[in-house]
Amino acid sequence: MFNNLWDIKAINLDKLHLQEIFDQRNVYAFDENKYFFPSIDALGTEGTILGIDKAVSRINKAIKNNQKICIYGDYDADGTCSTAVLLKTFKALGYENVTHHIPSRLTEGYGLNNDAINKLASNDVKLIITVDCGITSVAEIDLANSLGIDVILTDHHHCPDVLPKAYCxxxxHQDGCPSKFKNFCGAGLAYKLGVSLLNSNNTAVPEEILEIAGIATVADIVELNGENRIIVQLGLELIKKGVNKGVDALLKVAGVKNENVDSRTLGFVIGPRLNSAGRIAHADLALNLLMAEDEEDVKKYASELNQLNAKRQSMGDEIYNDSVKKLDKENLKSNIVISSSKDYHIGILGIAASRLVEKYNKVAIVMAETDKIATGSLRSIEGFSIVDMLDYVKPITLKSGGHEMAGGLSVSLDKLDLLKEKLIEYVDNFYSKNEYCPTKKIDLITSVKNLTLDNFDSISKFEPFGAGNENFTFALTDVKLSYPGYMGSDKTHFSAKIEDTNIRAIRFNAAQELKDVDFSKKMDIAFSLNKNTYNGYTNLQLMIEDMNYSNEKEIHDNDELKSIHDKIIDIEHINQIVDDTISDKNNDLIKKISLNKLKKLKGKTAIYCYYLKELEYIQEIIKLSGLEDIEAFFIPMEKEIESFDNIVFLKNILKLEGSKNIYQVPIKDFDIYQDYSDVRDKMLVMYQAYKTSEIVKLYDILKKYNILTDEFYAINQILNTCKLVDISYPQGYNIAVAKLLKVNNKIDLAKNNTYQAYNKFFKMQRSSNES
Structure with a gap:
């Protein structure tokens, strides 16, 4: 199934604690009214952005002197929306000596370029306002300065060490900026500049520039907290009112009703359609839609964008499928996947790279080759920096840039093979030092009774969801899925019901990844909540995000574990086991017997185990075979032995008083022995794990740290008795909740009875295995 470890933030099976969730999400310490019901007045309370006042002064000077102004944008949705925000700002001011330039992705590339600046100079432009670009354009802005053009640089990307010599x-992100909130998108900054400019001229702020800024904020995947949260919340309300005619038309061709618009609509419906213009045509088409007022024009532009988006999706599928076909033929030992072709369209590379990351859980780069240059788009996985990798290959590349999770580069075609070698070298060297375990954040482990429409409505108040304020991921453990099957015309979408409920669990495009799943077993399921209305009935749906088998065989009831624990911490009993263990070599009293012949023994039979795995295995055999006269135990006790006629040992054999029939199952019949490690080393590992996360899932501990089931329970007991950690098990032994305790004095393990007992017991296991 899936391969994620769970980063569990909370567990509560009784009810949803929304106040606790609010405290976690409210990172900018808004009061509840401002967080859930913001007004336009709430914007701008986090401090002034450095440079805005100087920019407003220069723009007003240009307006007074009727200087020609150019808004220089970018070809993605954010850049297009940023350009629209300032064009509408100047329209509200009644100033018409304004033009714009959005570069072509195919012929110009990202950011300012000399040809465009020379052309603007020849058209008598005296002031350039960049939006969503420019922070790295040192040489280009030097050129503009030399041509008598002032540049107001507005850009939300991180600042390099050397800044351009712009007018302002x-x-x-620049040093000295007093604004507490930093993570605007380009259109968010354009909105802040536009509002300041309009206020300086006592001009009303048009609603649609806030609407457009809200769209860009989600589409550009910036943090949806702080002022961005307010921009998007208020922007959504304006979209529902149909303020911008172009956006309204785009929703209609996409088949979305205004009243149903949410953050997902911005990210997955409007954003991709605006982006499609810059990817495979020209971004001016998207800008035309946002600026249009005529009904026929907006219908025309919306229809064209919808068609382009469909074409983009088809082209993306072709690149992705071709990449997978080639990669699956390779021996994918590296932690980066690289796909390159002359047939790939440069505008679709990032989409394909993102899908490859999702499929392979590896860093991905997809490249389009021309006669002389290869251009690539990179996407990362959590914990790996694209920026650092680009710095490593910078001497080879012609151009590169990006942020932690995404980036782009270009390289001469004759250096493409060298680039691939260096990328593989860097990534594999990184992962030789840093273990990667894909992780899924779980906001809350809950119970089925909490999955109600009322709770869904309460959770929805935390909208808009997006980067930094992701939709809530809940989890159910130890549940069964009933009526599993596949739906859709091509039967690729998974659907099932949570057993004994009407709640349906869904996962799209899951036929391949779930084809070998045994749905008769219990599952641990991570999911987001969705509401579905059909034929007038509204029900909850679970949108599956992660799923694994529950650890049914790893979980023991309290009485059984307590009994095992009591036996182990009895030091004298451990000594007896060690002292009384005899060799089976040349011992005529011991008879060999295979597991399948145990049922032929006469009388009552006891099987004794020294590993929990053995005990689980034997108990399962007894259950499935219906062997009523056979019982399995963990470590023999004298009072237990007395009532049995036959004693069967697995590997270790004890000296026994009296006339008992003693048997041993040969090791070759029972090959599940475990490799026990030093208890103290595993104590340190577990303690560090609890410092990272207070709530851990047994499945993840076994997988990530290679700690065995009995070791896991033993170490928890030791940490408890050492008063290092207070551990509880709210759901059997599948989930452990640990609270670190304050330690005043050094722990002397030599005086800790529990540690000594477990350490001796596991040493006995190791020496037994070695023999």
């Missing part, structure tokens, strides 16, 4: 820079 509006970027919250």
């Amino acid at each position: 820079i509006v970027n919250p």
Whole structure:
């Protein structure tokens, strides 16, 4: 199934604690009214952005002197929306001596370029306002300065060490910026600049520039907290009112009703359609839609964008499928997947790279080759920096840039093979030092009784969801899925019901990844909540995000574990086991017997085990075979032995008083022995794990740290008795909740009875295995 470890933030089976969730999400310490019901007045309370006042002064000077202004944008949705925000701002001011330039992705590439600046100079432009670009354009802005053009640089990307010599820079990330909130998108900055400019001229702020900024904020995947949360919340309300005619038309061709618009609509419906213009045509088409007022024009532009988006999706599928076909033929030992072809369209590379990351759980780069240059788009996995990797290969590349999770580069075709070698070298060297375990954040482990429409409505108040304020991921453990099957015209979408409920669990495009799953077993399921209305009935749906088998065989009831624990911490009993263990070599009293012949023994039979795995295995055999006269135990006790006629040992054999029939199952019949490690080493590992996360899932501990089931329970007992950690098990032994305790004095393990007992017991296991 899936391969994620769970980062569990909370567990509560009784009810949903929304106040606790609010405290976790409210990272900018808004009061509840401002967080859930913001007003336009709430914007701008986090401090002024450095450079805005100087920019407003220069723009007003240009307006007074009727200087020609150019808004220089970018070809993605954010850049297009940023350009629209400022064009509408100047329209509200009644100033018409304004033009714009959005570069072509195919012929110009990202950011400012000399040809465009020379052309603007020849058209008598005296002021350039960049939006969503420019922070790295040192040489280009030097050229503009030499041509008598002032540049107001507005850009939300992180600042390099050397900044361009612009007239002024509006970027919250620059040193000395007093704004508490830094993570605007380009259109968010353009909105802040536009509002300041309009206010300085006592001009009303048009609603649609806030609507457009809200769309870009989600589409550009910036943090949906702080002021961005307010921008998007208020922007959604305006979209529902149909303020911008172009956006309204785009929703209609996409088949979305205004009242149903949410953050997912911005990210997965509007954003991709605006982006499609810059990817495979020209971004001016998207800009035209946002600026249009005529009903026929907006219908025309919306229809064209919808068609382009469908074409983009088809082209993306072709690149992705071709990449997978080639990669699956390779021996994918490296932690990066690389796909390159002359047939790939440069505008679709990032989409394909993102899908490859999702499929392979590896860093991905997809490249389009021309006669002389290869251009690539990179996507990362959590914990790996694209920026650092680009720095490593910078001497080879012609151009590169990006952030932690995504980036782009270009390289001469004659250096493409060298680039691939260096990328593989860097990534594999990184992962030789840093273990990668894909992780799924779980906001809350809950119970089925909490999955109600009322709770869904309460959770929905935390909208808009997106980067930094992701939709809630809940989890159910030890549940069964009934009526599993596949739906859709091509039967690729998985659907099932949570047993004994009407709640349906869904996962799209899951036929391949779930084809070998045994749905008769219990599952641990991570999911987001969705509401589905059909034929007038509204029900909850679970959108499956992660799923694994529950650890049914790893979980023991309290009485059984307590009995095992009591036996182990009895030091004298451990000594007896060690002292009384005899060799089976040349011992005529011991008879060999295979597991399948145990049922032929006469009388009552006891089987004694020294590993929990053995005990689980034998108990399962007894259950499935219906062997009523056979019982399995963990470590023999004298009072237990007395009532049995036959004693069967697995590997270790004890000296026994009296006339008992003693048997041993040969090792070759029972090959599940475990490799026990030093208890103290595993104590340190587990303690560090609890410092990272207070709530851990047994499945993840076994997988990530290679700690065995009995070791897991033993170490928890030791940590408890050492008063290092207070551990509880709210759901059997599948989930452990640990609270670190304050330690005043050094722990002397030599005086800890529990540690000594377990350590001696596991040493006995190791020496037994070695023999």
